[in-house]
Amino acid sequence: MLENFAASLMTIEGFAFYLFSVLTIGLFSVTVMSKNILYAMTSLAAGMVLISGFFFILGADFLGVVQLVVYVGAIMALYSFAMMFFDATRDIKEKNTSNAVVFVLGGMTALVLVLMFAAPIYSESIQALYPMHEGVGNAQDVGMVLFTKYLVPFEVAALMLLVAMIAGIMLAGKKMDDSLTEDMSADDEIMIEKDEK
Amino acid sequence: METTLAGHVVENLPQVTATGVIIKAVIILAVLSALAGFGTFIERKVLAFMQRRLGPMHVGPYGLLQIAADGIKLFTKEDIIPQNANKLIFMIAPIITAATAFIALSAVPVFPDFTIPEFIPLLGGTFVPSIASDLNVGLLFVLGMMAAGLYGPLLAGMSQSNKWGIIGAARTAIQFLSYEVVTGLSILAPIMLVGSLSFVDFNDYQAGGIGSWLIWQQPVAFILFLIAGFAETNRTPFDLLEHEAEIVSGYATEYSGMRWGMFFIGEYANMITVAIIASVVFLGGYDAEGALGWLFIMLKIAFFFFLMLWVRASWPHIRPDQLMWLCWKVLMPIAMINIVITALVILI
Numbered sequence: 286m287l288e289n290f291a292a293s294l295m296t297i298e299g300f301a302f303y304l305f306s307v308l309t310i311g312l313f314s315v316t317v318m319s320k321n322i323l324y325a326m327t328s329l330a331a332g333m334v335l336i337s338g339f340f341f342i343l344g345a346d347f348l349g350v351v352q353l354v355v356y357v358g359a360i361m362a363l364y365s366f367a368m369m370f371f372d373a374t375r376d377i378k379e380k381n382t383s384n385a386v387v388f389v390l391g392g393m394t395a396l397v398l399v400l401m402f403a404a405p406i407y408s409e410s411i412q413a414l415y416p417m418h419e420g421v422g423n424a425q426d427v428g429m430v431l432f433t434k435y436l437v438p439f440e441v442a443a444l445m446l447l448v449a450m451i452a453g454i455m456l457a458g459k460k461m462d463d464s465l466t467e468d469m470s471a472d473d474e475i476m477i478e479k480d481e482k
Numbered sequence: 483m484e485t486t487l488a489g490h491v492v493e494n495l496p497q498v499t500a501t502g503v504i505i506k507a508v509i510i511l512a513v514l515s516a517l518a519g520f521g522t523f524i525e526r527k528v529l530a531f532m533q534r535r536l537g538p539m540h541v542g543p544y545g546l547l548q549i550a551a552d553g554i555k556l557f558t559k560e561d562i563i564p565q566n567a568n569k570l571i572f573m574i575a576p577i578i579t580a581a582t583a584f585i586a587l588s589a590v591p592v593f594p595d596f597t598i599p600e601f602i603p604l605l606g607g608t609f610v611p612s613i614a615s616d617l618n619v620g621l622l623f624v625l626g627m628m629a630a631g632l633y634g635p636l637l638a639g640m641s642q643s644n645k646w647g648i649i650g651a652a653r654t655a656i657q658f659l660s661y662e663v664v665t666g667l668s669i670l671a672p673i674m675l676v677g678s679l680s681f682v683d684f685n686d687y688q689a690g691g692i693g694s695w696l697i698w699q700q701p702v703a704f705i706l707f708l709i710a711g712f713a714e715t716n717r718t719p720f721d722l723l724e725h726e727a728e729i730v731s732g733y734a735t736e737y738s739g740m741r742w743g744m745f746f747i748g749e750y751a752n753m754i755t756v757a758i759i760a761s762v763v764f765l766g767g768y769d770a771e772g773a774l775g776w777l778f779i780m781l782k783i784a785f786f787f788f789l790m791l792w793v794r795a796s797w798p799h800i801r802p803d804q805l806m807w808l809c810w811k812v813l814m815p816i817a818m819i820n821i822v823i824t825a826l827v828i829l830i
Contacts (some may be wrong), residue, residue, distance in 0.1 A: 323571050323641055330633055347679075350622040358629030358662060365636055366655040369648065423618055424679060 298342055305338040318374040322368055330361045347423035488500045499609065506614045510587055518750035519549045525791050530793040559739035563643055567736065571641035576741045579634025579748035586627035587751060588614040590758045591768050591779075592679055612768065619679040624759060625665060628714060632658040634748060635716075635723055639733035650732025653802065660809040661713035661720075667817035668706035671824040672696050672763055685767030697764040702820045704764045704812055708789075711756035712804070716749060718794035722802055756787035 293299035312335065315328035333356040340349030371377075381387055415430050431439055511808030523538065523546070530537025563569055591612045632654055638650025653734050673679060675696065676687045688694050697704045713720040724732035734745055761782035762768065768779040800808070 322570065323568050323637070327571055327574070334630060346617055346619045346776050347622070350617075350619050350626050353626035354629055354666075355621065358626060358632070359659065362629075362632060362636070362655055365633075365640075366652070366659075368640065369652050369655070389528075392503060 301338065305335050305342070308332075309335045320379070322371055322377060326361075326365055326368055329364070330357055333357045333361060345428055400407055416446060494664070496679060502610045503614055506610050507588065510592055510614065511584060512749050514584070514587065514592075514754060515747055517754065518645035518747040520550065520554055521750045521753075521787070522746070523549050524787075525794075528788065528791040529795050531791070535628075538596065552773040555742055558669045561739045561741060562736070563600065564644070564736050566643045568641040568643075571637050572736075573719040573741070575638035575641060576633050576737065576744035576748070578637065579631060580744040580751070582627050582634065583748040583751035583755065585756050586624045587758075589617050589623045589627075589681075590755060591622040591685075591762060592758065613681065617680070620681045621669065621673065621679045621759070622765070624755060625662075625669070628752060628755065629658070629662050631748065631752065634745065635733040638737065638745075642733075642736040644735050646730040647733055649729045650723050650735070651728075654733060655721065656802075657713060657716075657722055657805060660806060664706055664809060664813045664817055665714060667821060668703045668710060669759075669763065670817075671703040671820050672700050672830060674821070674824055675699060681762050681767075684763050688766045692766065693763065695766045700723045700764065700820075700824070702816060704760070706817050706820070707760060707764070709808075709813060711760065712790065712793065713809075715752045715756055715790075717753065718798050719792050719797045720805060721799065725799055727799070735791070753787060753790055754783065757783040757790075760786055 294303060305415060309332050311334040312328040316325045316332065319325045319328070334353065336356075337349040337352040340346070340352055415426070415434075526548075527537045527545075529535075531735075538548040541547040541551045563572055584752075613620070634652040636651050639647040639654065641647075672684070676684055678684070684696075688696060712718075717721050722728075722732075723733055729735075732740055739747065758779075761779055765782050766778075768776060
């Protein structure tokens, strides 16, 4: 067991895997434990970058880059935009009624997730349902599966995003024609003066 | 067949070795850090020329040694960290900007590939590739890395507990997020034509001389990409992040010395990255003109760099609401229409 670990640590892939694993878990722990918003946000973003490293190790360059663009570039940036409304330099006070409940619930969820993902590995070796084709790029392979086998979920997801987008525009766009910065009454006065002339 | 010192067998088509990649990385770091310094001198001189001034003249002939003077100043300045700032994040932020800018450069072709001559001890015969890390999805990787670069200004602004910094950080988030959309959509049309995300394929696609350059097929995408590139590198009509007339220096207000210098180096490295992408994707790549291809790509990159300075000298800043109007109501719809038309043309 220990020899296997040492041997895998010696290879480039193994070393990179363990390095990324330790760093990712460490950074995400900081995200959960830290009381400072800035630390939590920075470590979450850094962890997202490191997760893309796993995709690169597995040879899934395209998915790795998508992880970078989507999670680091878009989703985390939106989180951080929400953080603008807080005082980032001050520690926050969490309102936990009971630490034990949080610990048990969190621990149970983590345990269930580990069991869920570990079960297929333990029972039989994982088989690739859609192995990569030789000489075809990563993006093409993903696209082929996405537009044949998973076309319906893909389209449904697109529709849901469209619905969410329209809802967002409806919610935010009610007062779109009014300027928040300019004093509208000043404009009215100008209009009245024009009318009088 | 010959064997290099690293023990790798080199065939007719030279093999990329770890040594070669490391040498390449060192070259990129050294040359581009120096170029950032030289870039400031060029920028000041070009701006002065366009505004009928002299620019830096006192240090050295024609002010050439101004670079050295600025460098000494940056390195020896006191590194001030504000009392109420989040010190760790404040210290990390400039490194993020510089690091992401240079990581982005690892996937684009910088300088031609060459083999170090045999007579040089230790490293003789090592093949140094043009692209440090030739990814299949190089184009997306560069865009993703430049997207990750927004954390530099963002965290810098948020950690320094300074009003101007916070406003600068908020502007970073909206500007970079919005213009990422335009960059991605505008470059999607050429990607659809070429059918690949690799810079090598883009280069090969345009191998037939000036007539086969993608700019003739995708002029709209080219202009959109340039505009979005200006916004993503924080260049003058769109430099709202550190708009000195409004928010002092934005996210960089509290920075001094080499930490400020790292933001600067990152910005110049990003400018060069955008110039390289524009040259390779739209203007024929790195060996379009045969044996002298490497010279022409340098000229193209230099032209884009000059264009950025030229625009800075010619155009005023725009307001934040104009920036958002331009992105979401003008550029993004045009980019979408361009993609639809390109798709229709490919289908027919």
